[in-house]
Amino acid sequence: MFLKAKRPSRARTAAAGLAAVAMLATACGGSDQASDTNKDTLIVYTGQSGDWQINFNPFSPTTLEGPGTIFEPLFFFNNIRDVEPRPRLGRSFTWNTDGTKLDVVLRDDATWTDGEKFTAEDVVFTLDMVKKNAAMNGTGYKGTATAVDDTTVTITFDEPSFMEGPQVLGRIWMVPAHKWKDLATPATDVVKEPVGTGPFQLEDFKAQAFTLKANPSYYDGEPALKKVRYLALSGNQSGEAALRQGQIDWQTGPVPDIADVEKNYPGYKAITVPMNQTALFTCSNAALGCQGPQTDVAVRKAIYYAINRTQVNQLAFENTSSEISPGAALLERDEDVVSAKLQERSAPMQPDEARATALLEAAGYAKGADGVYAKDGKPLxxxxxxxxxxxxxxxxxxTMTQQLQKVGIRVTAQQVSWNEWSDARGRGEFELLIDALNQGPAPDPYYNASYFFSTATTAKVGEVANPNFARFSNPAVDAALTSLKGVDPKDAAARQPYFDTIQTEIEKAIPYIPVLTGGTTSEFNAKKFTGWPTEDDLYSFPAVWARPEHSEIFLKLKPAGR
Known part of the structure; x- marks a missing residue:
């Protein structure tokens, strides 16, 4: 059974949203004409509000697009279902018995969109580049890659590294050595003219919209989906209005009366999957330069207990979200490995205001005349x-700021552009921000932990962390993650003690304050295109902003009637 909706957006005003849709309708020639002239074009809305700023560097935290569509991984791993990975640029891979050597056989028929041939040298170059640049190394890759010949790469590790497989093979985007070798700072350089091996390539870019077109030289054949057009609107309200008028074909995010999508939006269907975990991200680690009261674990725990999650779910998510574990494993997908040693298997859905205030007072906070707690003369x-x-x-x-006010915590919401928010998140220049913990390449809580809770994927404030934005660092968690790399993923009993350590340590520190498990809902035009994922065939996580998952869906889609 799947829950529902997610991906944010604020409508500046209803008039602004309707104006954006009117402009879109004019550009497309109206609904009827748009469906005719754009019958091979998938029009998508990712939640982008405001103009696009060009950047197709797949390793940049501000990349617009590219992973999976333009730049490919070696294999595609389904992170919802435990199934065999699907070959992309790789054909097959094998481990040695102790997990220290990974041999990968590559395709011999892939070319870059500038006509150059894709070879093992490109793979070695990409892996070496990622290893040398911490800001690009979101998987914590530490291997050594060697080209055996044009179609074979051997990757060796200093320690058993079975768990590195889906990350290295499924979450590192291959780039052309002949183009990227001249980039001065590949972690941050803006790529305006991307050259990849993927099923799509950039056709045009404007601040309000950009378009990918099918790659006619793609090794698996030119996709049936000929174009993907990405729109920038003013927020979810304008996205919903565009959906209602049939001006967009796929969006991932909330719409009113989500239960009746097929009635309210004729020709459209919806699918919902509980996957990404909504949380209040905190810059938590004072040792790495974080500043503010949220660096105090007592404050983070007080916030955790003060949240009325039932009310948040009702008011913000139409009851499409579900309970969340303070240990960060998914309660549904990872049920078998959720630790029995957690103090609480799931975060409380109702607030415990007495416990929240007791935590603050025990940590030396006192409530002032204005009802706000303070410590050492500084208000909370x-x-x-x-x-x-x-x-x-x-x-x-x-909703949460009002709830927190009841327990003497003053939180001021600050609405910023996506680019400003993303930059602040990466550099740790925030106290709190709202985001979601996404999952890794395979259906295993190891990956979420290795991304967001590993010392290897964080950095000092001012430097770009990728993606341990909370600056969390815990030797016990790091050791458990290292140990898991050397355990056969099929040996559940041997793995569980390490999961127990990871989850209980996360629960103690809660650097990302759990809110709810977001039910990720997409609305899509089933009349115009066939091949969409269903609850019975979840061949890929169905979110338009999920990379490379969206590219698998693009590859499956066909204009209706074909």
Whole structure:
């Protein structure tokens, strides 16, 4: 059974949203004409509010697009279902018995969109580049890659590294050595003219929209989906209005009366999967330069207990979200490995205001005449960043700020552009922000932990962390993650003690304050295109902003009637 909706956005005004849709209808020639002239074009809305700023560097935290569509991984791993990975640029891979050597056989028929041939040298170059640049190394890759010949790469590790397989093979985007070798700072350089091996390539770019077109030289054949057009609107409200008028074909995010999508939006269907975990991200680690009261674990725990999650779910998410574990494993997908040693298997859905205030007072906070707690003369006040246009998150933030006020915590919401929010998140220049913990390449909680809770994927404030944005660092968690790499993933009994350590340590520190498990809902045009994922055939996580998962869906889609 799947839950529902997610991906934020704030509508500046209803008039602004309708104006954006009117402009879109004019550009497309109206609904009827659009469906005719754009019958091979998938029009998508990712939640982007405001103009696009060009950047197709797949390793940049501000990349617009590219992973999976333009730049490919070696294999595609389904992170919802435990199934065999699907070959992309790789054909097959094998481990040695102790997990220290990974041999990969590559395709011999892939070319870059500039006509150059894809070879093992490109793979070695990409892996070496990622290893040398911490800001690009979101998987914590530490291997050594060697080209045996044009179609074979051997990757060796200093320690058993079975768990590195899906990350290295499924979450590192291959780039052309002949193009990227001249980039001065590949982690941050803006790529305006991307050259990849993927099924799509950039056709045109404007601040309000950009278009990918099918790659006619793609090794698996030119996709049936000929174009994907990405729109920038003013937020979820304008996205919903565009959906209602049939001007967009796929969006991932909330719409009113989500239960009746097929009735309210004729020709459209919806699918919902509980996957990404909504949380209040905190810059938590004072040792790495974080500043503010949220660096105190007592404050983070007080916030955790003060949240009325039932109310947040009702007001912000139409009851489409579900309970969340403070240990960060998914309660549904990872049920068998959720630790029995957690103090609480799931975060409380109702607030415990007495416990929240007791935690603060035990930590030396005293309530002032204004009802706000203070310590050492400093009020317990923080700013919470949210992207302008993300209406469900904005509603959630507004709801939580009122809830926190009841326990003497003053939180001020700050709506900023996505680019400003993303930059602040990466550099640790925030106190609180709302976002979601996404999952890794395979259906295993190891990956979420290795991304967001590993010392290897964080950095000092001012430097870009990728993606341990909370600056969490815990030797016991690091050791458990290292140990898991050397355990056969099929040996559940041997793995569980390490999961127990990871989850209980996360629960103690809660650097990302759990809110709810977001039910990720997409609405899509089933009349115009066939091949969409269903609950019976979840061949890929169905979110338009999920990379490379969206590219698998693009490859499956066909214009209706073909």
């Amino acid at each position: 006040a923080m700013t919470l960043k949210v992207v302008a246009g993300w209406t469900d998150y904005i509603t959630a933030v507004d």
